[in-house]
Amino acid sequence: MSRHAEAPGVPAQPVIPLPHARDLSAPAARPRVIAILGNPNAGKSTLFNRLTGLRQKAGNYPGVTVEKKTGFCDLPSGRRVELLDLPGSYSLHPGSPDEVIVRDVLLGLQSDTPPPDLILFVVDATHLDRHLYLALQAIEIGRPVILALNMMDAARAQGIEIDELALERQLGVPVAGISAAKGAGLGNLRRLMDREVEPSTTHFRRWAPHLQRVLQSLESRLPGHPSLPERGRLDLAMALLLDDGEDDALARSTPPAVLDDARILRRRLDQIEPGWRSDEVEGRYEIISEIIASAVLSSGQKHDRTSERIDRVLTHRVLGPVLFILLMGAMFQSVFAWAQPAMDVIDFLVSRLGVVLRSLMPDGPLRSLIVDGIVTGVGTTLTFVPQIAVLYFFLSVLEDTGYMARAAFIMDRLMGKVGLSGRAFIPLLSSFACAIPGIMATRTIDNRRDRLATIMIAPFMSCSARLPVYALLIGAFVPNRWIGFVTLPGITLFSMYFLGILAAVAVAWALKRTLLRSGKPLYVMELPPYRVPSWRSILLTVRERSLLFVCKAGTVILAVSVVLWFLASYPRGGPAVDSVRSEIAAAQSAGDHARASALENQLAGVSLRDSFAGRAGRLLEPAIRPLGFDWRIGIGLITSLAAREVMVSTMATVFGLGDAGQNAVSLRAHLRDAVDPETGRKLYSPLIGVSLMVFFVLACQCMSTLAVARRETNSWRWPVFMLVMMNALAWIVSFAVFQGGRLLGFGS
């Protein structure tokens, strides 16, 4: 049991020294921590971005996938405070992992996060009643609170009039009207944040007598919590009474005896007062309507007509899905079209850098490590960035305008059939470009199990890195014949995409019935009013996501690239390599330059074959022979761990084609016509080509995907499961295709 004490403990963030004179009232060891709290869609993140600018940092709370965002903000007095952007929540009594974190931070139980010195509570002024629900819970704990009435501009436009002073009196906390999106009222807010705010002394508890007694008795049994204000102890007791028995900070910080007491008291209360859970909510809403009655002078028009009109089109029975498909199509196309030039530029710059370094450094293992290992690894990481940036740009626009919730609303029925929520659709669609941004986009799914299931199936979507492989194999083995309105290569390519979707549906269905079965999930989603997005916020998100990818996943990708470089380049030389080398020397001295350059190309193939990767490829052969693959393909499978499209260049190297092999047409012909030097028979049949494509559809070959899955699930368990599950499935299906095809007589 770890009781959270006042000791600074392990700071989660590097402590930045205060630039100016310290405020005496603030604890000397760390800057004042101000937590931004509020309902989803209250505009918290926009306000956070406004207050911190670029001085922010994202990470995870330990052991969970909940994002922790912190930043620094300078106040008018010159004092620098730390801002903590808490996840959006509806209640102190959690319904999602995000809300568990919020509860534990507010109650001072989250060991890595110091309890906030001040809570900046953001409410949407146009939906004051519902947003006040959590606000009252937060004020009750007894920490100092400032209430930021956000979206005052929208409220005024809708004819809503709020008496800020009356609200201040009712709540007992300072109130500031702002518009985070427009930046209005922020000066006043900053001045308030600079002041010493006293906690509210007003009570908002309306508990039935039985509940009251039970809570008081439970509270008296709680151990001391120095970081929790005295009146917050009753909220801690309530949290224990409503606890679902999950192993979280609340359970870990409470002595087992008290947990047992809570269980007994809950059972007793269920007998004498069965409706206590809902009565407590009703009581709070009664208080809220009293506050609203005295503080809201005019509640304005009935609803937001603009949003209503937009929704009549965008969620229309027929138009809605049509527009949704068009929008998704346009987005998907743009991810391809906008990211491609940037990826080409990065590719070009990285290869130029390689060429320059190659000419500057003497030949040797160090040059090879830097050019073929490190520069290639960095290049691989960077080429993902344009896709991530473009996709996140679209995702943020969809999220911030409010369309994302509508997309989930439209798709929920369809996704529900495999046990997922509508929110899974966009991450999966994004995975057709690349599973990495797709997996990162699953953050919009609030149910943890749904999110994990979506991450597990995202790599089945045929990403753009598979396309060169499909193109090579289709070009080599599928005859270009017309069948009705379509061509055979077209049908084959479509089938590969379709196979991936089919596998994803099957795996999602199976996972949701076994490992990721959710008890009784409640699918409830707010459809926020449409808003003009804040471009500043969107660009900040894009920047943050890209940086996060480069820093967190990039390091793993780089490490894997270096390991793969080592496997493909060592051991250096061997009898076969030496004999080719001496032949080259002989040809050069004989003046036969054509032969010398042909031999140079062969040399690359021979050294790859003799390398660890080559040996592993041959070692792999017995395992992949039943799928129709030989050791040459085995080498390609190993090198394609760096990125699937590396398969193409590896095959060119293996066949000794050199740079000419990069020319797809000659490699296709080569694959089609290659003969086994021993038997004189053709090496590869169309059936092998199909079997190999199927393998590429289903296998988990991408180390970068695993690195991102590791980061997003915060454990190695899920990426390992992904690797084993996908590769087993790939092997089985390829086996069935190849052996079944042979039985049907497609073998040769």
Place this chain on the structure above:
Amino acid sequence: MSARDPGPNEDEMPLDRLGPGERGVILRLEGDRSIVRRLMELGLVPGTTVEVVRRAPLGDPVELRVRRIHLSIRGSEAAHIHVAPR
């Protein structure tokens, strides 16, 4: 806010039976206790007027308006919310 107890003779029906544009006053919620509590925390408290705005193009979920907020819940959950049609 209107009274909590709507009287015994009022006709009661599950929310999922209301058509688009129809309104009702919430009488009670049933089902899993923590789900009921959650729905209430989101504002679906007895005595509150709720309107079915529309159904999703594929028939489910439904979009509700309560306290000027638009919520989407699945039909299976709406069936647990009992309302008096208005």
